[in-house]
Structures are given as structure tokens and as C-alpha cells.
Amino acid sequence: MPDRQETVRLLEPDGTAVPGAELPAPARLLEGYRALVRARRLNEQAGALVRQGRLAVYPSSRGQEACQVAAAMVLSGADWLFPTYRDTAAIVARGVDPVEVLTMLRGDRHCGYDVAAHRVAPQATPLATQLLHAVGVAHAARLKDEPTVVMALCGDGATSEGDFHEALNFAAVFRAPVVFLVQNNKYAISVPLHRQSAAARLADKAVGYGMPGVRVDGNDLAALLSVLDDAVDRAGAGEGPTLVEADTYRMEAHTNADDAGRYRDESEVASWAGRDPLRRVRAWLTGAGHLDAAAEQAVADDAEAMAAALRTGIAAEGPVDPEELFAHVYAHPTPQLREQRDLLRAELEVTP
């Protein structure tokens, strides 16, 4: 495991490899680049859908796409992903249809995709609560001797919640096969990191749980893949959890409803634009001869096709059956819910 003081980086912001860096295979980086471009396009398309009134709100991961993509890429099909509201791109990178993911923000249902089929938990809103579920899935796998690793995502703000603490502690004591990836994007809505924690590095929180903590450049896909691969391997080998802090930045406001001008300077945002996660992989791939104009075009076309399908899918809006209100609260509706359903049914028969 890397030393406590460093931040792991394999590619410099301009795309040159750090001397001595062991990069992931070019094919993997190319696959990652394709996913990064899709993720960026997804963020843009979802933002546009909000402006068009098709989605209620969208928390963008622009600037954090490398974390999104790496979190999904290091997992196998048997593994689980635990995303937050900001991690739509990670879910899509895992292979879930973006339309299914975003029907939640269209207002249709609380979770539009099949959690069990994809091994992707519902996007968590109550901060840090999902980390415990991740530990539970991991611990259950361990008890059943199943080779599952769980990737649990949260933000810098969420590290302040009690559930963060309980999750990391349970994971360490149980040696649960889970990787905690904190996307330190420097803000919790308006609250900057230094008002969130006095620790030098969020990765240092690992020390208090007796687990390894690693800080990685969160805009460096190569470094993320390397660090997360190690953590996943470690978990899979029964050596327990790892805390990974990704040093990244939320380029957009918290959501479209937020006004970031109230609490941060444009100059700060601009300084991070120079560390764009897409550009550095692209520069390396191009420089190393793995990405020519035709391949670049294919990548762009692929992303554009996804965006088009998303637009169509979100526009193809059907009504939601009002009886869905009652159908899933319990496996078998209680007599009380049947009565209430009948009341609504009667109302709708009068004024459908």
C-alpha cells in the first residue's frame, strides 16, 4: 500500500506518464476513455433534460467522471456497486440503461432499475446510510463464502455522518470485502472541505479503523484503476476493506437548483479545469498512438448514440399507475392498504 503522505498519480494533467508509473493496459485505458466520454455526455444530456423540464433535478458528476468510470470498471459481474444521487454515470458505466436510472428523476419511481439483476443498489440520498448496506452485502457474501466485492461510494461531506464511522468500523472488524471510495470534490453543497474536517487528508480516517487508506488523484483514471484494482483484490483475498480518497472537484453547482456563485469563486473552478479527467487520458492515448481520429470519432458517436437514446427514452413518458402507491409497501397489502386503495380507485372512477 502506498505511503500515507502521498497522493497516487500515474498521469500528469497534461497526459504525460509519471516517471516509473505502471500504467493499466492501453486497451483498458481506451475502454475507460470511451466510458469517460459517455459519462461526460450523460452529464451534459441530463443537464439539458432538466433545462427542458423533462427531469426535475440532476446532480452532475462533471469533473468526477474518472471516479465514476473507475468505480464501475474495477468490478466484476458478481460484485456490487453502491452509488449516491451523484453517481448516475457510475451506474451507467456498470451497464445499466441511463433511461432506467433517470426515470427516478423524471418522477416515475424511486428506483428505475433492477437492483438485484445489476447488483447496483438504489441511489442513496440519506448521506452515508448506504455504506452500511454495502458492508452488510459484503459481510453476507463472506458468511456465505461467495467471492463478492462491494464498491461503496460517498462524498466528502458524507464522511462526517455517524453512519460513515459505523460502516468503516464494522467493515474493519468484520474484515468485510468492501472498498470505500470517497469522492472528495471539495464541497458538500456550499460547505467547503475545511469546514467539514480538520484532518489533513480524508484518507487518514482509515487509521482509526485499522484499515489501509489511500489518497489518489481523482481526475487520473489510470491511478484510480490501479488503486481500486488493488483495493478490490485485497478485499477479494479476504484481507478486508480499504478506504480510498479521490482528490477531485465538482465542476458544476451541487444540482441545477443550486447557485454556486454564492459560495465559491469562478477562479477556483477554472483552476480545476486544467485537471480535466478526460483530457489527460485522451492526451496519453493519442500520444502513445492508441487513439487516432477515427477511433476518437467512434467514441464520440457512441456517446452521442447513448444521448440520443436517452432523449428518446425520457421523452417516451407514460403515465404511472396510481395503484403503484399501494402495490409494493408490503409483499401482501395489509387490509388497511386495500381499503385505502379502494378509496383511491373509487375516486379515480369518478374523475379519472
Add this chain to the structure above:
Amino acid sequence: MPDRQETVRLLEPDGTAVPGAELPAPARLLEGYRALVRARRLNEQAGALVRQGRLAVYPSSRGQEACQVAAAMVLSGADWLFPTYRDTAAIVARGVDPVEVLTMLRGDRHCGYDVAAHRVAPQATPLATQLLHAVGVAHAARLKDEPTVVMALCGDGATSEGDFHEALNFAAVFRAPVVFLVQNNKYAISVPLHRQSAAARLADKAVGYGMPGVRVDGNDLAALLSVLDDAVDRAGAGEGPTLVEADTYRMEAHTNADDAGRYRDESEVASWAGRDPLRRVRAWLTGAGHLDAAAEQAVADDAEAMAAALRTGIAAEGPVDPEELFAHVYAHPTPQLREQRDLLRAELEVTP
């Protein structure tokens, strides 16, 4: 601040000073010894009162008396103490009448002493919750520019609660003048430390909050005074909180209702008997010529007088006015509570 790896000790278990140790002044150690003997006597007397049916239950701090005494001794009158159910001896060391403290366990009221007058919070039962209150008192003092330091106690088990995490983080971010003293007595009821935390030392939890963490021999009064003095000074100087882990041992069962034989060996208990906190101060004081037989007798008499007064006070049991049920729920009872009080009053008039 001492190095992260060491456990601070000034007196060896046999009472010899660690070479180069800067011991507290002999008069202070003598005062401390008197308090230790009182604390031990208090634990014994309270245990006896339980066996006689005078108290419902008593969580003994036998073996942890040095922590109890030091926590109180390092505070000034303007400071605050936040004790748990196990810290009766610390409250008494702060100067509160043991009878007042123990009326709670006699079943009279939830808190028998005057919290504001003594600047001692009610003994906390819900684990780790009081740590946040301690931070609040400290932060309020800071906002008001008052020179208050807060000593907050908890056990090893309580470090696993979310509130522990939130309290340490708030304290560090606010630079609140608070000292967290974790009495690591190795058990949370039946659960041993290694099932509570995978960390090498509980003091290491400080790292993740960006505050200093110190591990101290919790059975060494001299070391505790020294470490806690430093932490209190630091807090008072506006430099923020410190986490202190005291390495100690719960010599008795969790409470009299517990059966420790179900989960630990007598041999383990016996090994800790060799590290008794009273004996080592006594040995040093005697060896250094600060404690002769007469002084020792005075110390014993003092403790015995306290125990006698406690027996008398607890035996002088009066009835509790049933209307106390309603009197303090709100500053002014609601109409609903007045109605309910009248109902009870009417019942009691029929069958008083």
C-alpha cells in the same frame, strides 16, 4: 505531544518512577492518592448497597480509579465534566455529594445533583451522546469568550457509536476546548476490544479528525495528570481538542447484574490486579517519604467517613412526590399534563 506509538507512563506498576519522568508535585499526588482511596471505597460501598437492596444497580469503576480521579483533578471550577453511568467516582472527585449522585440509582430521580452548580452533566446512559453535548458546551464557551474547558468521558465501546465520530469531528472543526478521555477498559459489557475495533490503538482515531491523540497508562495517576493537564492547557489556549485513550481494565463485572464469567477468564482479571492504580501511587509516595502511617490512616479515615455518610444518606430514604411526574416536563405544564396530574391526584386521594 508524545509520539503516536508510545503509551505514556510515569510510574511503573511497582511505584518506581520511569527514568527521566517529570512527576506531578508530591502534594498533588498525595491529594490524588486520597481521592483514589475515596474512589475505591465508594465503589466498594456502592456495591454493598446494591447487595443490601438499597440501590438498584451499580456500574463499578474499580480498576479505573486513576482515570476517575485525574479527570476531575485537572479541571478548575469554571470547567465542565461530562460523565457516564460508570463515572460516579469522577463526579464525587469533583466534589459532588455521593448521596446526591446515587439517588439516581436508588430510583428517586434521573439526576440527583445540581448540574449547573457543579458543572457536571447528568450521567449519560445512551452511549457517546454526551460527547456532543460536551462539544456544545465547549463551543458555546468559545463563542462567548469564556475560559471553560470540557472533559468528556466515554468507554471503548462507545467509540463505535456514530455520535463519537460526530463529536470528535465537530470539536476539531470548531477547535472546541474539549478533552475526550476514553477509558479503554477492554470490554463493552461482554464484547472484548478486538471485536470493537481493528485499530491498533483507540488514540489513533484522532488522526482522522486532525487532532492529537495520546495513549496513556490508565492505571498511572501521575501519567494521567500529566497528559490531561497538557490536553486541558491546550484546549484552554484555543488550540482545540485532544483525544486521550487511557489503557485500563474493568476489574468487576459490567454491573452487579452481569456475569463476567461467561465471557472472560479470571486469569485475565488477575493479571491486571498487578497493575492496580492505588498501589503504585501509594508505593511511590511511601518510598519518597510523602506518606507515613499516620497520613495513610488519615486517608483511610477520610474515605471511611465518606462511606459512612453515604450509607446514612442512602438509608435516609424519603418518599418521592408523585406529582414530580408532571412538574418538570415543561417549564409550564401543558393543559394536557394538568389534566393528567389531576387524574393522578384524584386517584391518590381515594387510595393514598
Add this chain to the structure above:
Amino acid sequence: MSTADPTEPVKLTMARSINTALRDAMTADPTVVVFGEDVGPLGGVFRVTDGLTAQFGDRRCFDTPLAESGIVGTAVGMAMNGLRPVVEMQFDAFAYPAFEQIASHVAKFGNRTSGRMRLPMVIRVPYAGGIGGVEHHCDSSEAYYAHTAGLTVVAPATNADAYGLLRAAIESPDPVVFLEPKKHYFTKEEVNTAVPVPPIGRAVLRRPGADVTLIAYGPTVPVALAAAAEAEGLDVGVVDLRSIVPFDDETVCAQVRRTGRAVVVAEAPGFASVASEIAARVSERCFHHLEAPVRRVTGFDVPYPPPKLEQHHLPGVDRVLDAIDTLGWEDAA
């Protein structure tokens, strides 16, 4: 930045009314401090604390780390040490992490110390639905607080009450859970901030009526008023509770006895709710005056639904009118 001419009522949104109450309380009493998530420079996600840090400084209004138990627990300590904290929970469901602090300490501290130390603090909760919010942003959580002895629970329905009752809550010697119907944050109404601070615990008859009494609080008061206005051929009165704890039996029962019929209207799921309490006490206390069973029109016993279904879940005017229709009019004169 203070209120305009305080002798004249002005048109304010509810968010602004609450903001003005905070501002006026902070001006009047230097021990009042405001904190929570994003309440500082951002001014809160609903802008309720807008400008307070700028006006009063970072020691009087500040952001905390992101932890609700931490916020409430710290407030307890600050109240123990002479301040009057007013904390914001960002949304209803995000107060749940603070539940232990609220139920085991905030509610019980004054009683625990036999009244020797009380906790003057206010927990503001933007609550209830109707804003098309995603899950966890629309819970009606009042029953949890109302059931917890030791809490005062206030739910204003008008902007004037939002101002006045918040001033009263901040002045209360006891902890108050202050429930703000977030769907009305941006509704404008006349508010006169010069009126004296009202006592907590008095309901008000918003609309007199001889035939039926609708009992509501917070977000359903406008629904009840609209239903009363639409009820054909019936004279429907509306009582606005304003405070759930203490409960104003006098006002409520006087009106129900007059009408002999009552419907409780509340957004929260009905089971074991505040609406249950109202129905139970009215049924008991007005038994001999009742011409028909007390009906409850409440949210269904389901988790708050996704936006596309909320209109079916929320008690609306039609559902209230339907309930009125069931009140045994065939037997009426």
C-alpha cells in the same frame, strides 16, 4: 436589512417571514445562534437564513459539518451553556439521524434535571410534501415529535404565524420542534411583524362554520379552507391548530360541539398519527355532541410517493369534500 416599517404589514413569503423572525430574534437577543448545513454563506437551500451570516457574523450564524445528530447534540450543549440555538434540519427525513438526540435528550433534559436546567432551543424542520421532491424530501414527520413527551411541536400555516410563532419558539424556555410547510415557502402573504409575540398553544378558528368543522395544521390549512369554500350548501368551519403540542382542546372542542361533525385533514400517513390523536380526543370529548363519526383525511399509509403520484397521495380538496359527504347528512334536519 431589518424589517421595513414595523407598524405596517408587508407582503412577505413564508421563507422571508421566517428569515425576518430569525433576524429580529438575533437582534433582540445576543444569545440566539443559528447553525446547520448550508445555513451560512449559502443562506440555506431554501434561503431561509439568507444574509444572517453577513449581518451577524460567523459566530452567530454558521455552517457545521454534515451530521444531524451532531447538530442537535451540539445545540443541546450550547443551550446548557447559556445560548439559544436555532438549528435547521435541511429536510424532514434528514432529521432522522438526530432522532436519538431529540427523543433521549432534547425532549427529556429539563425533566431529567428536575427543571434545574432547561433547554431553550429550536429545531426548524422544512417539512411535508407537494413540491415534487425526490424520496426523503417530503416526509410529514410530526407524529414522531408529537408523541415524544417533553417537546413542544409547532406547525404554522400562515406567514404571519410563521413569523410570530417562531419568535415565540425562540423565546420559549423549552425545546420546540418548528415544522415549516415547505410547499408554502414562496407564497406571499401580509405579515405584521409589529404585533406582540403570540403564546404557543392556541388554535385559531380560521373560518367560522355551523355545519362541519375541519381541523388542520401546517400545509393542510389552505386545503381545508379551499374545501370549506367549495362545499356546496354547507357552512364549513376551519380550525388551524398552529401548535400540536400543547394541544388546544378548548378551541377545537368548542367548535366541534357547535357543528357536531368534524373532519381532520393532515398530510402524514394516518396510522398512529397526529390526526389519530385529534380524532380520538374529539371523539371522546365531544361524544355527546357528535352527529357522525369523526373522519380523517390523511396521507395514505405508504412511504411518500414519487412526484408523479403525489397528487393521488396528498389529501386534496375533493377528498375532503368526499369525507364531508359521508357525515350522515341523511339523518340531519
Add this chain to the structure above:
Amino acid sequence: MSTADPTEPVKLTMARSINTALRDAMTADPTVVVFGEDVGPLGGVFRVTDGLTAQFGDRRCFDTPLAESGIVGTAVGMAMNGLRPVVEMQFDAFAYPAFEQIASHVAKFGNRTSGRMRLPMVIRVPYAGGIGGVEHHCDSSEAYYAHTAGLTVVAPATNADAYGLLRAAIESPDPVVFLEPKKHYFTKEEVNTAVPVPPIGRAVLRRPGADVTLIAYGPTVPVALAAAAEAEGLDVGVVDLRSIVPFDDETVCAQVRRTGRAVVVAEAPGFASVASEIAARVSERCFHHLEAPVRRVTGFDVPYPPPKLEQHHLPGVDRVLDAIDTLGWEDAA
């Protein structure tokens, strides 16, 4: 170490009945796991999990770090991944740190996933008072759960039900909050573990009666039965709800309609409580059969008192008899 001859009823304490239910469920279904604070080698502070680790090993019954949100949150994940966790909250008030997990996840997960993934898990809570416990050890917390849509809430009153309903709770596809009246842990009664697992949601008439119906659950069922036995000149029936959610309107209302008079008996503070719900629904549904208002005999609206005052707080036989006396007998035939 399994149950003796299962065809014969045996005398067991409630703690032992629950222990036997856990043991039998763990034997029957390898996915059942038990965890919590001190449930392993110690066997729980009430010895309810005594011997489970010894019999089934540390992977089936184990101690966790001390954190209730952690326990419940981990259980959620384990239920997501094919296990059936049965977790213990050490005492009622120590479940409050888990409130967010319970209210925002346990209760809502099946609905959130449109039923595609449900959470079969049981949260056992030793609850209610009467044991002379210090603060935080005697809360009657059922209203918090009963109000939270998506939870099943069960409160056995007899040892046989403690056994049977816990087996049913563990087999339920949905999360169950299982409330164990701790004051009866060491009361012995006959239990036949060979009877089929009963469905959850059925109340039972524990004692027929023509004049008044007492409605109770959990720890107040014995109080109601004692009051019924002592009521002079009146034929008093007792309904034991057994399950609070789902609620058995049919059994309750049938009995109340028969008697025309009802008293609800529950330990929790009465305001916005399960007792309120029962009184409200009985008042509404049996309106035309009621000869007198439905009375509630509940704990007062105060924090649970210190041991010396608990006898004044808890609803006892005399208070129930007093309530029966107020049921308008002067008008009766």
C-alpha cells in the same frame, strides 16, 4: 439443545420461548443469522440468545461493534444479499440511533424497488417498563414504528405468541419490528412449539365479555385481563391485538360492536400513539354502536419516570377500572 418433545406443551419463560423460536428458525433455515450487542457468548443481557453461538457458531450468531445504526444498516445489506437477519436492540431507547435506517430504509426498501427486492429481517426490541429500570431502559416506542409505513409491528403478550409470532416474523418477506414486553421475560407459561406458525395480523379475543371491551397488546394484556376479572358486576372482554401493523379491524370492531363500550389500555404516553389510533378507528368504525366514548388508559405524556414513580405512571388495574366506571352506565339498561 433443541426443544424437548415438540408435541407436548412445556412451561417456558418468555425469554426461553423467544430463544427457542430463534433456535428452531436457525435450524430450519440456514440463512437466518442473529447479531447485535452482547448476543454472542454472553447470550444477551436478558439471555434471550443464550447458547446460540455455541450451537450454531460465530457465523450464525455474533456480537457486533457497539452501534445500533450499524447493526440495522448492516442487516439491511445482509437481507439484500440473501440472508434473514434477526437483530437485537439491547433496550427500547437504544434503538433510536437506528431510527434513520429503520424509517428511511428498512421500512421503504421493498417499496423503493417496486417490490423487486424485499428485506426479510426482524428487529427485536425488548421494550416497555415495569422493571424498575433507570432512564432509557423502559420506553414504549411502538408508535414510532407503527406510524412508519412499510414496517410490520408485532407485540406478543403471551409466551406462546412470543414463540409463534417470532417464527412468523422471521418467515415474513417483509421487515418486522418485534416488540418484546421485557417485564414478562421471566414469567413462565405453557408453550407448544409444535403448533403451526400463525399468520401475523390476527388479534385474538382473550376473554369474551358482553358489557365492555378492553383492547390491549404486549405488556398491558395481563393488566386488562386482571381488570376484567376484577370488574364487579360487569362482563368485560379483552382483545389482544398481537400485531399492531397490520391491524385486525375485524376482530376488534366485532367485539366492540357487541359491547358498545371500549377502553384501550397501553403503556406508551397516549398522545399521538397507537392507543390514539385504536380509539380513533374504533370511534369511527363502531360509531353507531357506541354507548359511551372510547376511553384510553395509557402512560402519561411524560418521559418514563424513575423507578420510584413508575407505579403511578403505568396503567394499572385500578386505572382501568376507573375508566370503565366512566362509560356512561347511568344511561344503561
